[in-house]
Structures are given as C-alpha cells and as structure tokens.
Amino acid sequence: MTGDLAFIPLGGTGEIGLNLNVYRCDGELLAVDCGLGFGGPEHPEVDVMVPDPAWLVARRDRLSALVITHAHEDHVGAVAHLWPQLRCPIHASPFVSAVLRRKLGEAGILNQVEIVTHPPGGRWRVGGYDLEFLRVAHSVPEAQALAIRTKYGTVLHTGDWKLDPQPLIGPPTDEAAFARLGEEGVLAMVCDSTNALVEGHSGSEAEVRRNLAALIKGLKGRIAVTCFATNLARVESIAKAARAAGREVALFGRSLRNAEAAARECGYLSDTPPFLSEEEAEDVPDSKLLVICTGSQGEARSAMAKIAADTHPHISLGEGDTVIFSSRMIPGNERAILRVQDELSRAGVEVMTADDHMVHVSGHPARDELKRLYQLVKPKYAVPVHGEWRHMNEHANLAESLGAIAYVIEDGDVLRLAPGKPDIVEAVPVGRLAVDADRLLPLDGDVLAARKKMLFNGIVVASLAVDGSGRVLGQPQIAAPGLFDGAGEESAQIAADLARAVGDLPGPTKREDGPLREAARSAVRRALGRRLRKRPTVEVHLLRV
Known part of the structure; x- marks a missing residue:
C-alpha cells in the first residue's frame, strides 16, 4: 500500500527485547533498531533469539536504511545476524558505530556494510525521511531518540531513555530539544514502556556511584562486580570505587573488553587507567583485587557463570569474597540469574543485589519522567512499545490522562498514522529465529521442535x-x-x-x-x-x- 505513513513493529512491542521497528512512508521503508532476546524458561532449547525479518527482507528494495538508537544488545545485537538479509546502510552515533564494527568484524562481514555515523543530536535525510537524533540519558553512552519528519507529520521514536540530571558519562536528556519538537508539532510518539508501572523517578547514576564507593570501601577479600558491558558510567563508577579502596581492576569477559575498546576509541574512560587482563589478575593479592565481569543475566558461557561453577581458568571465589550484581533481571532470565547466585552462595560468597543495596538504577523512565516528556512533546497520538502488555496498557492510560490518544498494538500490526485517524489496517507475519552458531532456525520449526522434545523426553x-x-x-x-x-x-x-x-x-x-x-x-x-x-x-x- 502507498500513500500513507505507518508504523510496523516486527519485534519489541508486547515483549521485552527483540526490537525491530519499521516505518513506511508512501511505500518507502525505514527500519529502527535490530536487537536480540533470550530464550528463557519458555524456550529452554534456545539461548539467543532474533526477530524474523522475512516480511522486511521481501521488501528490502524499498528499505532505505536501518537506524540504531543505542548500543544495547536488545537494540543492536541482531544486526550481525540479520544484515546479510537486509543489506541496507546503517545509521548510528559514533559509539554505536564503534560497537557495531567489532560485532560485524567478528561475523566476517564488516567490509560489506555501509555504516553512516552521525554526531549525537545530528540531522540528515534518507529518501523521503528527514531524520534527527535527540540526545537522551540512558545506561549506555550516546543513546538517541529519533525524530522522523515526513510530509504527513513528525513521529518521535524515543528509543530507551530516562531523565537523569547526572548521567556521569554524556549529557542529560536534551529537554530543550524535545520542547522545540513539541512546539513544532508531533503527530505521534512511539515511546518506551518498560517502567510505566513504576511510580516516581528512576533514580540517578550519580547515586549509584556514591553507594558503590561506600560499599566497596568496606569489603574484604576478592570482589567481583557484574553489570551490563555497555554501561560505561557504571564501569567507570566501579573502577573509581575500587581505586579509592586501594584495589586494582581487571575486566573478565569478551563483551566488556569490546565495550572498553569502543569506549576508548570514542574518547570515553579517558580518566580511567587501563584495566588488568584476566591473566594479570592472578598475581594480585585478594584484598587488592576487584573484577568487573560479564554475566549479570546468568548467561551460561559468561565469566560470572564460570566463576560460580568454579570452572574459570583465572579466578575462583569462596568464603570471605563478595559478588555484586549491579544490574536488573531482564524478564525471562530470572531462573538463570538465581542459579548463578545460589552457586556463589553455596561456595561461601556474599552476594549483593539491587534488592538489598543501592547498586543499580534503571535506564528507563518511571511515571514522573513519562509525564514530563509528554508535557514537553505534546504528541497527538501515543504508541506504547518496548514492554509487555501490562506495561503498554498502563503507559496508554497515562498518555491519555495527559491529553494524547493512545493506541496499544502488538508485533505485526500495521498502524496507519496518517492520513486520517490512526487505524490498524492490516497485519504482517512476524516470528522469532533462534541463533544456533552460524545458523538462524525458526523457533517453531522442525529442528527446534525435535530439540525441545529431546530435552524433555x-x-x-x-x-x-x-x-x-x-x-x-x-x-x-x-x-x-x-x-x-x-x-x-x-x-x-x-x-x-x-x-x-x-x-x-x-x-x-x-x-x-x-x-x-x-x-x-x-x-x-x-x-x-x-x-x-x-x-x-x-x-x-x-x-x-
């Protein structure tokens, strides 16, 4: 269909993770984000999943570009798996570009991909789209909302964001830019719903830094802290707290080392001395060592999972040592995380989490922050995304209380935004693919069905x-x-x-x-x-x- 402006989520609407969004303007397509998700207890036969891009691949001759809003895995992690089918230019900020180059290089396709890098807050054109990044605070550097200007009106795609007066790395959310956009007029806001059930404010990264410093100073023995690899403010906070306590800092895990390399390439962590390698950490006395490691979500092959199972080649933890989970549980990962924590406790390790210590704040907006953004942007229509149904329904209720008309949709719905009153005009096929080494397998296909049967029977x-x-x-x-x-x-x-x-x-x-x-x-x-x-x-x- 041509002659309209439509929003078509292929992943990430009605679920956490797997973000893949498509905009259609007079038949021309623009993709926003391309992320992965975890199998979880519903799919024990699968570690990692990506959205099925078949509908988009069939129309890739009309796909002008893929824009990535930020460097979290649920927004960028599927690019290396799906780009060979999409084969379009990728537009991103410098930090996302640096992260992507490493991912694409590991996949052996870097020299095939056109990556167009734009400065935070930059503006450019792609076909019939006039695109602008708006700087937002989030738990990763250079997160950007995306203003999509078309002849039918402007859509604001927020990506992941929050209002943090002290994000520590990078500037706060550019509220003035959102206010200007609101004065210009916004047809629809497609907005993060993750914390729509949470009253108040999400908290500040600066508060976590203060608490980590106080907490780490009082600990004995070896300390290991696990967090999301691309949360550079958190990594920097942990490193500062460690050095203030007289400890050396080592990085354990490939994704952390890749994130550090991308960060230093882009000028971040410039005041943080180089980290020790895993091998160098072996020679540091227990009371002088802090390890930052991967595995905050209980990933089976992560550094933290190996430490908990006492199979890591360079470190072991036991009585008198401490592990801090400076992260939240992504829905679906609870069982894996609790298993790792239980193994650590059985070995005598003290486990600290955000449930009992101030060691994490969310990167997503709570209700007071959502209210503030709606007051600035004043969208005519609200489209909640990036959440499960209970999150999106609560977001829709809040949006309508603030004067917007909300539309709650799910993956595969084609929401025509203009001309005329918004309406779901059709549905397109969606699904999930399991990442199986170098293969992508349909989640409901024969191979995984047989694997699931073998798992249980x-x-x-x-x-x-x-x-x-x-x-x-x-x-x-x-x-x-x-x-x-x-x-x-x-x-x-x-x-x-x-x-x-x-x-x-x-x-x-x-x-x-x-x-x-x-x-x-x-x-x-x-x-x-x-x-x-x-x-x-x-x-x-x-x-x-």
Missing part, C-alpha cells in the same frame, strides 16, 4: 546388524544418554525386546531396509513406553552384512 539410538534375509546378528546396542545407563539392565532388556520383535517380522519386511528400520523404531518405542512411560526420539542405525 530424551533420545534413544538403537544399532543392530542383520544379514541379507533380516536375521539379527549378535545383540543390538541401545544408547540412551540421560534416560538410563547404556550398560545397565534397562538397555539389555530393550535390546532383547528389539531382537525378538525383528525376529517376528514377516520375511519381506526384513529384507527391505526402510520397512525394517521403521519396524525396529516402533519396537523400541513400544519397549520404552512399557518400561519408562516416556516417548523419546528414537533413531535406528541398521547395518546389513
């Missing part, structure tokens, strides 16, 4: 040798890792059941590999059902000699 591999007439030679072998001991009684009984079942088959069935293999599979399934009352995946290896 197990897998059994039966191997048997037969002669040309189908007579079983020797004893079949049964392997069932996770179900029973391969050399145990259950294995022997099922092998005997299989040999008897094959021996009872009609001659024609035994002489054809396909029918014989399927009959053997059915026999193993029946035997397992009788003995284990389970329905595992069964594979049969047939050798005819």
Whole structure:
C-alpha cells in the first residue's frame, strides 16, 4: 500500500527485547533498531533469539536504511545476524558505530556494510525521511531518540531513555530539544514502556556511584562486580570505587573488553587507567583485587557463570569474597540469574543485589519522567512499545490522562498514522529465529521442535546388524544418554525386546531396509513406553552384512 505513513513493529512491542521497528512512508521503508532476546524458561532449547525479518527482507528494495538508537544488545545485537538479509546502510552515533564494527568484524562481514555515523543530536535525510537524533540519558553512552519528519507529520521514536540530571558519562536528556519538537508539532510518539508501572523517578547514576564507593570501601577479600558491558558510567563508577579502596581492576569477559575498546576509541574512560587482563589478575593479592565481569543475566558461557561453577581458568571465589550484581533481571532470565547466585552462595560468597543495596538504577523512565516528556512533546497520538502488555496498557492510560490518544498494538500490526485517524489496517507475519552458531532456525520449526522434545523426553539410538534375509546378528546396542545407563539392565532388556520383535517380522519386511528400520523404531518405542512411560526420539542405525 502507498500513500500513507505507518508504523510496523516486527519485534519489541508486547515483549521485552527483540526490537525491530519499521516505518513506511508512501511505500518507502525505514527500519529502527535490530536487537536480540533470550530464550528463557519458555524456550529452554534456545539461548539467543532474533526477530524474523522475512516480511522486511521481501521488501528490502524499498528499505532505505536501518537506524540504531543505542548500543544495547536488545537494540543492536541482531544486526550481525540479520544484515546479510537486509543489506541496507546503517545509521548510528559514533559509539554505536564503534560497537557495531567489532560485532560485524567478528561475523566476517564488516567490509560489506555501509555504516553512516552521525554526531549525537545530528540531522540528515534518507529518501523521503528527514531524520534527527535527540540526545537522551540512558545506561549506555550516546543513546538517541529519533525524530522522523515526513510530509504527513513528525513521529518521535524515543528509543530507551530516562531523565537523569547526572548521567556521569554524556549529557542529560536534551529537554530543550524535545520542547522545540513539541512546539513544532508531533503527530505521534512511539515511546518506551518498560517502567510505566513504576511510580516516581528512576533514580540517578550519580547515586549509584556514591553507594558503590561506600560499599566497596568496606569489603574484604576478592570482589567481583557484574553489570551490563555497555554501561560505561557504571564501569567507570566501579573502577573509581575500587581505586579509592586501594584495589586494582581487571575486566573478565569478551563483551566488556569490546565495550572498553569502543569506549576508548570514542574518547570515553579517558580518566580511567587501563584495566588488568584476566591473566594479570592472578598475581594480585585478594584484598587488592576487584573484577568487573560479564554475566549479570546468568548467561551460561559468561565469566560470572564460570566463576560460580568454579570452572574459570583465572579466578575462583569462596568464603570471605563478595559478588555484586549491579544490574536488573531482564524478564525471562530470572531462573538463570538465581542459579548463578545460589552457586556463589553455596561456595561461601556474599552476594549483593539491587534488592538489598543501592547498586543499580534503571535506564528507563518511571511515571514522573513519562509525564514530563509528554508535557514537553505534546504528541497527538501515543504508541506504547518496548514492554509487555501490562506495561503498554498502563503507559496508554497515562498518555491519555495527559491529553494524547493512545493506541496499544502488538508485533505485526500495521498502524496507519496518517492520513486520517490512526487505524490498524492490516497485519504482517512476524516470528522469532533462534541463533544456533552460524545458523538462524525458526523457533517453531522442525529442528527446534525435535530439540525441545529431546530435552524433555530424551533420545534413544538403537544399532543392530542383520544379514541379507533380516536375521539379527549378535545383540543390538541401545544408547540412551540421560534416560538410563547404556550398560545397565534397562538397555539389555530393550535390546532383547528389539531382537525378538525383528525376529517376528514377516520375511519381506526384513529384507527391505526402510520397512525394517521403521519396524525396529516402533519396537523400541513400544519397549520404552512399557518400561519408562516416556516417548523419546528414537533413531535406528541398521547395518546389513
């Protein structure tokens, strides 16, 4: 459809993470953000997911650009996975560009991607779009809201933001720029809903710095602090607190080292001395060491997860040591985080979190901040995004109390903003893809369905040798890792059941590999059902000699 202005979320609306948004103006498409999400307890067979871009890929000849608002993984983490399908220019601030170059370099596609870097607060044109960055405070440097000016009116896409008078790295949110935009006239504001249920104010990063300094000063033994890698203000605060307490600071984890390199490239952390490597940290006395490490979300291969499992090659923690989780739990990661914290506690480590110490503030606006932004921008329409349904509904109620007309939509809805009154005019297909090494697999596809079945019901591999007439030679072998001991009684009984079942088959069935293999599979399934009352995946290896 042409002749309209529409907003089309393909991820991140009605959920946390996986942000992929599309604007359509007279048929020309503009994508904003391209992020990942975690599998969580709903999808234990998956570590990382990305939004399915199929609808957008089918129209990439009309896709003018991808704009990234900031460097958090739920907004930039899917770029390296999905860009080979999108193949459009990427527009970003200097810090996002530096982070992206490392990600794309690791993926081996950096030299293929056109990255256009704009200064914070910059303004430029892409096709029929007049675009402007507006500086906002967030828990990462150079977060930008995006003003999208079109012939139908202006849309403000806030990205992630908050009102922090002392963000420590970078300036506060540019309220004057938002006020100017509001005076100019804003048709619609597409806005962060994460903390729409939270009364008051989200708090200041400066308060966290003061509290971390006081907390770390009084601790003995080794200290490890985990936080989001790109929260440079937090990393700087931890480093300052450590040095004030007479400790040296080491970085553990690839994403932290990449974020540090991008930060120093862009002029951040200039007053922070170089960090120790993981190897150098081994030689520092316990009372003189503080480690900043990855793993605040319980990620299985992160530095903190390895430390908790006592499998890290360069450090171990125990009685008298302290771990500080300077972060929040992203919904879906609770179980993994609590498991890591429990393992640390079992080893005698004292675990401190934001539940009992002032070691974290959110990077998202609470209700007082949302009210302030609506007062500045005065949008005609409000479109809550970046939250689950309860967050977006509460955001919509707040927006309407402040004079806007709110539209609560979900991924795949095509919300026509103009001309005329906004309306959901159609729906487009959306979905999620699992990141599986270098592959992207449909979340509802056969491969992951089989993996999920194996996760809960197990897998059994039966191997048997037969002669040309189908007579079983020797004893079949049964392997069932996770179900029973391969050399145990259950294995022997099922092998005997299989040999008897094959021996009872009609001659024609035994002489054809396909029918014989399927009959053997059915026999193993029946035997397992009788003995284990389970329905595992069964594979049969047939050798005819």
